[in-house]
Amino acid sequence: MTRGKKIAINTGGGDAPGLNAVIEAVVMASSKLGWEVYGIKNGYGGLLNTNEIVRLTPETVRGISSLGGTILGTTNKGNPFQMSITNLAGETEIRDVSDKVVENFKLLGFDCLIAVGGDGSLKIAYDFYKKGIPVVGVPKTIDNDLGGTVITFGFDTAVSIATEAIDRLHSTARSHDRVMVVEVMGRHAGWIALNSGLSGGADVILIPEIPFDIEKVCKHIMENELHGRHYGIVVVGEGTTPIGGVEMARGKGEAGRQELVLGGIGEYVAKEISKRTGKDTRSLVLGHLQRGGSPTTFDRLVSLRFGAAAVRMIEEQNFGIMVALDPPEVKGVPLEEVIGKIRKVPLDSDSLRTARDIGICLGD
Ligand code: F6P
Secondary structure, eight states: OOOOOEEEEEEOSSOOTTHHHHHHHHHHHHHHTTOEEEEESTTTHHHHSGGGEEEEOHHHHTTGGGOOSOTTOOOSSOOGGGEEEEOTTSOEEEEOOHHHHHHHHHHTTOOEEEEEESHHHHHHHHHHHHTTOOEEEEEBOTTOOBTTSSOOBTHHHHHHHHHHHHHHHHHHHHHHTOEEEEEEOOTTOOHHHHHHHHHTTOSEEEOTTSOBOHHHHHHHHHHHHHTTOOOEEEEEETTOOBTTOOOOEEEOOSTTOOSOEEOOHHHHHHHHHHHHHOOOEEEEEOGGGGTOSOOOHHHHHHHHHHHHHHHHHHHTTOOSEEEEEETTEEEEEEHHHHTTOBOOOOTTOHHHHHHHHTTOBOOO
8 A cells, every 4th residue: 555645734924914824724635635734844944853743633723724833933044055143252153054854854754744834934935945855835924025916915915904904094184184105015026015006096106116206296186186186195106116216124133034034115205295285195114914814705715726726736747837826727837937026016006007097096
């Protein structure tokens, strides 16, 4: 009798609503095939410290689809190919510990790895695939900026939370005749800003794909004033820049992190509007509220479909791929085709046209 497969699953990068639904689907679908699933805690950390591997059974995962976060923990500073390690002298050095991960993966008898992550985590997964680990990737990120799939899970929840926040700002902004500037996440792509700004009835939406002219933004606000609308809502994606400017960042973040922590553009835009129009202006940063809590129905469904599809890919021995939504199907696309290809909002997209058609200022 052939033994059933032994699957490892990890979650990497920033968390996103739907991670637990992927885990639940992977475990339930694998269990039907008589396979075992093990969760690697904290990205690849669990494979460097074997105490951090947990057996996942239908009993332990049933019902977790509705929970936010990830029961496995995650990290965005745990790249085994460039691990930040503090030596005995207290100095931090960057080491490649990927061989150790591969060795432990084999020692533990795993047949394959399901890596659930965004661009950075999938790049690491692809590098492990090139080192001989059979890998299936699952696209996760609230930013919706991965190529090869029409949507990533987590995005719909983030947009819903941002839209609800914008809805709430209308009444307070109107009461005070104020301009409220909301900075939303999304890194170098404007998907969250555009979709929540449109749904939430923003007056101005600023996205990284369209560097803005602050004069045009202020002109739009003052024109509204002339037409009797004395308040305004401005939604700005965190990676947005003024024309000729650069992305604003809060710093590099913690040691071992590869990317800048973006932020500050909302505050900048609010100050400029206040200075140039004399309007009472406030800014707020929605931040991690966009990643917290229960996934929407849409995200749960996509996540469950991605998880089940990942198991089907393993059954078909289809490795080095990422599951992707290509409506109405979920299919596999080669990881090498999606890695490093950030998917931005196309300038001719229907949503951008809609924004212009209904009189929203895009800062250009
Ligand atoms: O990639 C997801 C994301 O939430 C981005 O939108 C944001 O820039 C970043 O992660 C924040 O990272 P952290 O959780 O490390 O602050």
